[in-house]
Amino acid sequence: MLKLFKLFNNKRLFILLITLVMFIVLMGFSLGQRKNLSWPENFLRDTTGFVQNLFYKPAGYVAGLFQDIGNLHDLAEENKELKILAAQYARDKAQYNFIKAENENYKKDLHFTKAQTDLYxxxxxxxxxxxxxxxxxxxxxxxxxxxxxxxxxxxxxxxxxxxxxxxxxxxxxxxxxxxxxxxxxxxxxxxxxxxxxxxxxxxxxxxxxxxxxxxxxxxxxxxxxxxxxxxxxxxxxxxxxxxxxxxxxxxxxxxxxxxxxxxxxxxxxxxxxxxxxxxxxxxxxxxxxxx
Incomplete structure (x- = not known):
């Protein structure tokens, strides 16, 4: 009975050693410079890429949606500021035209009064x-x-x-x-x-x-x-x-x-x-x- 138990323990140790050796060999293949990947690596990479694509695209869409909403808010604020600037420009333009016309009238008045004063x-x-x-x-x-x-x-x-x-x-x-x-x-x-x-x-x-x-x-x-x-x-x-x-x-x-x-x-x-x-x-x- 004791011999069977020892043999069983030795088998577990043997399997562990074999697994460790295979893992080291696999790591060597993965880290080495190769043109082609092994089929386990291809399978793992494709599976990982599929899962990433499955989750990352919707997440990207959601992130893009929130970014677009933020951009729309910024655009609305910018349009509001532009409207205010346009209103101010229209007001300033009207005021400028009024002052300009008033100055022209004053010039005309000054010329008239000076000419008349010089004459009479x-x-x-x-x-x-x-x-x-x-x-x-x-x-x-x-x-x-x-x-x-x-x-x-x-x-x-x-x-x-x-x-x-x-x-x-x-x-x-x-x-x-x-x-x-x-x-x-x-x-x-x-x-x-x-x-x-x-x-x-x-x-x-x-x-x-x-x-x-x-x-x-x-x-x-x-x-x-x-x-x-x-x-x-x-x-x-x-x-x-x-x-x-x-x-x-x-x-x-x-x-x-x-x-x-x-x-x-x-x-x-x-x-x-x-x-x-x-x-x-x-x-x-x-x-x-x-x-």
């Missing part, structure tokens, strides 16, 4: 238009200068292009301007007529602008004496006579000259101002009114 030594106070009334019987506008700014009744108001009207009402902070489109010789509430002459013909030409034709949009210059050299395309300006309108204010351009009764003529004048939607106008301060 008047003061021109810039006024912003507050409101406009376009009713035929009350064609007026309101400016943001009043008595506190030295505004007085019958002061002339002009645009860069030409004469607009006169101050008809004054409060502390605002004033009402009656436009030349309200001029009517038959209306006692109309603004005073304008003593006018022709630019560069001041000593030879004279007439009175007394009315405005609502149908044609033209001013009527009446009482032009016989032999007056006034002609088509002449520039009409105020003569300064009468003490209401300062000398040299541009009024308009002659469109036609018609011979009237009593050896006088009438000139049809296209207003220079155009009576547009003004934003800024000028109140004219003459030396005797500039206090």
């Amino acid at each position: 030594n008047y003061e021109y106070h810039i006024a912003n238009v507050v409101s406009v009334t376009t009713e035929p019987s009350n064609n007026t506008l309101v400016i943001d200068l009043g008595a506190k700014d030295g505004i007085r009744l019958n002061m002339s108001v002009t645009s860069v292009e030409g004469l607009v009207g006169v101050i008809s009402n004054v409060s502390n902070f605002t004033s009402t301007v009656k436009l030349m489109t309200m001029m009517d010789i038959h209306d006692p509430n109309s603004q005073p007529p304008i003593a006018a002459t022709v630019f560069n013909k001041e000593g030879d030409t004279f007439g009175m602008i007394e009315s405005y034709d609502q149908q044609t949009g033209m001013l009527m210059m009446n009482k032009i004496p016989a032999g007056d050299p006034i002609a088509k395309d002449d520039i009409i300006i105020s003569s300064g006579s009468g003490g209401v309108y300062p000398r040299g204010m541009t009024i308009g351009t002659v469109q036609e000259v018609k011979t009237g009764d009593y050896l006088t003529s009438t000139a049809i004048i296209k207003p220079a101002a155009g009576f547009q939607d003004w934003k800024e106008l000028f109140v004219v301060f003459t030396e005797e009114r500039a206090e």
Whole structure:
């Protein structure tokens, strides 16, 4: 019995040694430089690759999905920032255009006031238009200068292009301007007529602008004496006579000259101002009114 037990133990030891030798031989084959793998190695490698492919691909898809979700979030944030930048750019562009246009207007205003001051030594106070009334019987506008700014009744108001009207009402902070489109010789509430002459013909030409034709949009210059050299395309300006309108204010351009009764003529004048939607106008301060 003891011999059988020893033989059995020796067999186990023998099998263990044989297994160890085979393992060492197999490791030698695996670590050696060979062109071809043994079939156990091929089987093991293929099995391992199949299992890895079975588990790694879905894991890669899941990881890619989470990465795509992260990228979409980043893209949404980037789009949000781009929209904000686009809105800011549009706002800044609009503000730039507004400031640019405003500066151009100021340059034009400065050139106008300097040229007029050099010519007649008047003061021109810039006024912003507050409101406009376009009713035929009350064609007026309101400016943001009043008595506190030295505004007085019958002061002339002009645009860069030409004469607009006169101050008809004054409060502390605002004033009402009656436009030349309200001029009517038959209306006692109309603004005073304008003593006018022709630019560069001041000593030879004279007439009175007394009315405005609502149908044609033209001013009527009446009482032009016989032999007056006034002609088509002449520039009409105020003569300064009468003490209401300062000398040299541009009024308009002659469109036609018609011979009237009593050896006088009438000139049809296209207003220079155009009576547009003004934003800024000028109140004219003459030396005797500039206090």
